[in-house]
Amino acid sequence: KNQVEQSPQSLIILEGKNCTLQCNYTVSPFSNLRWYKQDTGRGPVSLTIMTFSENTKSNGRYTATLDADTKQSSLHITASQLSDSASYICVVKAGGNTPLVFGKGTRLSVIA
Amino acid sequence: SAVISQKPSRDICQRGTSLTIQCQVDSQVTMMFWYRQQPGQSLTLIATANQGSEATYESGFVIDKFPISRPNLTFSTLTVSNMSPEDSSIYLCSVERGNTEAFFGQGTRLTVV
Numbered sequence: 001k002n003q004v005e006q007s008p009q010s011l012i013i014l015e016g017k018n019c020t021l022q023c024n025y026t027v028s029p030f031s032n033l034r035w036y037k038q039d040t041g042r043g044p045v046s047l048t049i050m051t052f053s054e055n056t057k058s059n060g061r062y063t064a065t066l067d068a069d070t071k072q073s074s075l076h077i078t079a080s081q082l083s084d085s086a087s088y089i090c091v092v093k094a095g096g097n098t099p100l101v102f103g104k105g106t107r108l109s110v111i112a
Numbered sequence: 113s114a115v116i117s118q119k120p121s122r123d124i125c126q127r128g129t130s131l132t133i134q135c136q137v138d139s140q141v142t143m144m145f146w147y148r149q150q151p152g153q154s155l156t157l158i159a160t161a162n163q164g165s166e167a168t169y170e171s172g173f174v175i176d177k178f179p180i181s182r183p184n185l186t187f188s189t190l191t192v193s194n195m196s197p198e199d200s201s202i203y204l205c206s207v208e209r210g211n212t213e214a215f216f217g218q219g220t221r222l223t224v225v
Contacts, residue, residue, distance in 0.1 A: 004154070031211060032211070032212055034213070034214070041121070041122075041218070041219070041221065042218050042219065043116075043118075043204050043206075043216030043217050043218045043219050044155075044204075044214075044216050045216075046213055046214070046215075049212050049213060089154070089155075091214075093211065093212075099145075099157045099160075099170070100155075100157070100214065102154035102155040102156075103154055104152065104153060104154045105154065
């Protein structure tokens with residue numbers, strides 16, 4: 001069964017600190033992996049998209065990694081800001097005309 | 113990118129009534145997707161709406177409960193029918209560009225009392 005597992009479920013960090021969110025997946029065949037940020041009361045917004053051949057991709061203070069062999073991805077947030085407080089969702093696209101597989105998300109709270 | 117306008121953004125409804133959610137996209141798309149996001153859960157695909165044909169529903173979702181319209185390539189509606197408190201959730205519409213990126217509406221937060 002295609003699944004995406006994220007950890008931790010929630011995280012609280014101080015403003016200015018770094019953090020890393022984890023994503024493990026069992027989706028096959030693999031097409032791409034995406035990280036989304038979802039602010040409270042809003043729809044998810046794309047942060048990064050990675051295909052099989054990509055190991056690292058950055059978007060400002062967000063850096064995603066992908067290990068297609070171990071089927072793991074991480075999202076690293078550098079120098080966190082209060083506005084980073086949101087849910088971060090890992091999403092995997094399988095090959096073919098199949099639905100996206102969503103993780104449950106990590107709820108990040110950045111406090112002053 | 114794609115801009116999706118979804119409304120209403122939130123509503124509180126009486127059980128037994130129905131609510132229709134609208135989604136307008138700023139460009140033509142072949143498929144539009146409707147999701148449900150229950151508290152603390154991941155997004156679950158309800159159905160895929162294709163213009164000119166019946167929507168395709170995922171396991172556990174039926175047309176009588178969640179009728180969908182897709183009158184043209186930029187617009188779709190999802191109706192939550194005969195609502196019960198278990199239908200309280202966030203409902204999201206989405207479109208995809210190629211096979212690489214999905215864009216979402218801001219969501220409709222539904223509370224059934």
